[in-house]
Amino acid sequence: MKNKEILDQEGQTFASASRIKYFDMVIDSGKGAMLKDVEGHEYIDLLASASSTNTGHSHPKVVEAITKQAQKLIQYTPAYFANVPAARLTKRLADLSPIEGPAEVAWGNSGSDANDAVIKFARGYTGRQNVVSFTGAYHGSTYGSMSASAVSLNMSRKMGPLMEGFYKVPYPSPWYRKSYETQDQFIDRMFEEFKLPFETYLPADEVALILVEPIQGDGGIAKAPEKYLQKVYEFAHEHGILFAVDEVNQGMGRTGKWWSIQNFPGIHPDLMSVGKSLASGLPLSAVVGRKEIIESLDAPANVYTTAGNPVTTAAALATFDVIEDEHLLQRSHDLGQEAKEFFDKMKEKYDFIGDVRMYGLDGGIDIVDPRTHQPAVQVATKLIYRMFELGVIMITVRGNVLRFQPPLVITEEQLHRAFDVIEHAMQDEADGNIAFDKNIGWSTD
Template sequence: MSTLAQEQSRIATEADHAKFGPRLKTALPGPLAKKVVADDDRVISPSYTRSYPMVAKSGRGIRVTDVDGNEFLDFAAGIAVNSTGHCHPEVVKAIQDQAAELIHMSGTDFYYDHMIKLADRLSAIAPMPGPHRFYYGNSGAEAVECAIKVARYHTGRQNIIAFFGAFHGRTMGALSLTASKPQQKRRFAPLVPGVHHVPYPYAYRNCTGTAEEQEAYALNCARYIEEKLFKTILPPEEVAAIILEPIQGEGGYVVAPDNFLKEIRRICDQHGILLIADEVQSGVGRTGKWWAIDHSGVQPDIVCIAKGIASGMPLGVCMTKASVMNWVPGSHASTYGGNPIAIAAALATLDIIERDALKNAAQVGAKMIDRLKGWVAKHPHVGDIRGRGLMIGIEIVKDQKTREAAGDLRDKIVELAFERGLLILGCGANSIRLCPPLVVNQQEADVALDILEESIVLASK
């Protein structure tokens, strides 16, 4: 690149940072943020995992302003929840209009037509053929709890297979399936019995071979169920379901290979086992398709939905093939599930994603991944780039040859990014997750990656 071209590029970059970048007014945390953090420490449960002292006050689009007036780029999106960005005007209007009409009537005991309307909208984009049935709760964990119960009820079987690295929630049933970090289970036993964990295909950590060898490794992870579990301790006719994340979230944003998912589907079909896709973090357009499992063409029997479905309102959905949800009244329910305001937000969210954000997630995400892949050659502590759409993982290592995890270095990068006005989160032992609102534009994405790259360079020094 010529000297003139370099100067023009520098000027353009500075202009983008001024227009699309964060705007910081104080050292971080600011004085008001420090007070809130101190008060929080006095009265709020210490079980929450705060990565840095971000004290939010307001948000618009992909921007969040803290109590001191500092404006950040949000590439965490409330843990992939704010799919349409903060306070999207269409979502706000839907919430306000609904709040003025009906706030609560309890779909457990009464009828509400928008519960049907949302079910029909989700049925039209389901990753498996209909007809379908839907259960409404308030969170991803509740959607998973429903999936556990309906799988056991429908099949009359008691056992469920989950995967190492999985995160399915923190309520007792969902926690029993979770296998992400020991602290999540420490001192909470006994957990729900009948859960068996098996290896998830994490090729970067467990297979350093060729593409063909990695494909074989992925198949072996699936076949472990038949060749080890079913031949030693677990009769297949007593397994109700296999639950998996098409992209593991808390496990490190690890993408399941297509051949692995297809082999799991074959095993389920052969043994009469239900396949549950936990799409709580990966679904509702996050990967550039409605569901992460859509990329493989594999059709589940049950889908767990939450996070991005209602742009920040509490809503969890368990979607099944209609024949699966064959339980009788009183078998399962939720007082607040299907809350009118949450459903209004979900309907507005689906409108925005269908019209604009689905395509945008695919396009902006592809360009981000393309740029990030170049960092493996450029930055010695970037070990792996993986993801789909706007669900992107960056694995941080001490050394690319040994692939030794560098969790402390990852944490330092996250902290440095915060100090520069970029909100990101870690996942797994040593990975960074990028999950911005699906409405992020290319200039905002470029500025965010500039800040992140600067943070990596500084942390490496």
């Protein structure tokens, strides 16, 4: 069948709310950093299934682990009995976590329910109700995680009221910095805005949790200033508030370190959510936290029938092996440097490129109107569509930010082929040769 035939057939019974519209393609297979659609067209993948296949598509070691475990036991609920891969994985994940002191793990099926679990354990341990998160955050689509999110109005429109006890403070994204501000002035101003709720209507001693993406993903691939996050971290601990980090998008080697919070020296979270690439894209997530916090709740407070099942945890163990054996943290760092140099070069060449942010193989490239420096959503849309036509998969977040997150196993040759395509698309835009004018991508309004 053709892409269009399958999409037309699926569209009769598939919910519009369940897919963000980008390209009319149906993926048939993938290997490493390459994808193939049902018509046989090949693409270099610069999205890695929303950073959930950091080890690439169908990595042989992950496939072997899944196959061997499936031949032994596919599922028996960990809600009642242990299984060998999950038991091994709890220790491995706890030992690798940035948690200070003894850590424990609880399983989930997705990043969304891992963040729900973060909220549960924080409330259980502190005896407090309120949760503080940040504008631009994407924590998931279950009611708890969605109540903590603030990246798109379509995540709250027609679905309220959301859960009570959730408050948002501004995330210090670089585009909020005033032209006249030094970095220190920007940090001081944003921290004053962070404190304002606590000084006016939100008693700090009634707040259980501050939940943050140290590097926001869908909010624009933007890293919080280190001094700012240190101030928030110290504020939390001064007031008995737990400090939690969402590593669902940015963890598992994405930034050149195991966890994005490790880009912030001296910060050790109390709780951490993990998902996406934990099992190379299979449905497995986890909340990792200080032992006394995780032990504050008793079963069945965080029990799921399929979470931590034998196949997904076997895949996760293989994923950790691949990242370590193939030195993917270093690879992300090194190839990320090459990507930064490339996009900086493009910024010098094309006036519609604004800020370039790269943290390992993890980048956000702002597309702007060269006259006003405001977001140029339609230009960004045209660029990614032209890349798609030329055989590269890249999407946008926030409308105008190119999201650069290839599998960490991408070869240098594939990476440089992708660079050639990106430059080709940018030159086509500069020459006025891209006619695409449809609205695709995330809706933020």
